[in-house]
Amino acid sequence: MRFETRAIHAGQEPDPLTGAVNVPIYQTSTYAQDGVGGMRGGHDYARTINPTRTALEHCLASLEGGGHGLAFSSGMAAISAVLGTLEPGSRVLAINDVYGGTYRLFSKVLAAQGYRFAYADLTDEAALAEELAAGADAVWIETPTNPLLKVIDIAAIAEHAHAVGALLMVDNTFASPYLQQPLELGADVVVHSTTKYIGGHSDVIGGVAVTSDGARAEHLRFLQNAIGAVPAPLDCFLTLRGAKTLAIRMREHCANARRVAEVLDASPVVLETIYPGLPSHPQHEIAARQMRDFGGMVSFRVKGGRAAADALLRETGIWTLGESLGGVESLIEHPGAMTHASLEGSGFEVPDDLIRMSVGIEHVEDLLADVERMLAAAAGA
């Protein structure tokens, strides 16, 4: 079955009791047993197993082309569990343009537990080779990265990582499984903040890890239950409902983002437009090869520094000034002061004149009218 069909049907048989076409929200903490140990379908306690969550896990595993999906209460919980499958003391080589919250988890939580992290610009082959020569147990990438939208060649980095015995772990949040499937390109584990494109409506926090490695999936299942960062049944239902329309939403996100990027690129107020779909993007060819389309995220640097960025962000109109991304509504933000503030002091701070847009699926002409107004405000700053 094709992607759109699996999004609607994988893991989502009509309810056996009533035929309900949607998997019910199994709002229960426990299950009746038919005699001691007589569980119905393996259901004993809802931290361990819940049918709404099981449906979501099957669906998302199918969309990523993986054998096993594990859902968590947030993207960060999924990332923590994935790292938890490595031994403390493991050396992890991470892309330097990593989500601020991931950097915080790595540097302030896991480093104190003995994990070792190195960061490098992994678009640079020489830097990659040098770091891998020092040994690594895992390589951690996002692609496109957040917020600089660097694109990493997943197949190539998987080969390099595997050559030194390291796993490749990919945060696929920015692309979504519709645009890119890292497991097929050689990755060992994929994670998502399902809060973003998969949920798609900015109404639920969640995460998922997908892998085809049975032993790692078992370890993740153990951690999911042992640590207990599981998503609530209603959140699983909302995320699953979002996933059903992922393909058509992504097509609109991509089409709108391309138009927005072209307008920004042509503006004299803009220092640099960063969008993998523009031929000027340094990894445009890689993106064209490994992604179905170029995504809904656009970043740009405005002339006039922080003052111009602030002036622009006071005139957002229908664009909502806010963190997060991937919802149907367009969002705009200042990464340095907002999503990536936790990078302060890391040496990986993002430029002060950088603005990040999550281009929604409103009518593109309405979005562009506000973009023009924002640019005029920046010009007058």
Ligand SMILES: Cc1ncc(COP(=O)(O)O)c(C=O)c1O
């Ligand atoms: C790329 C990326 N990964 C992970 C996360 C964390 O996800 P969550 O907020 O669902 O915990 C985010 C959140 O913004 C993100 O952008």
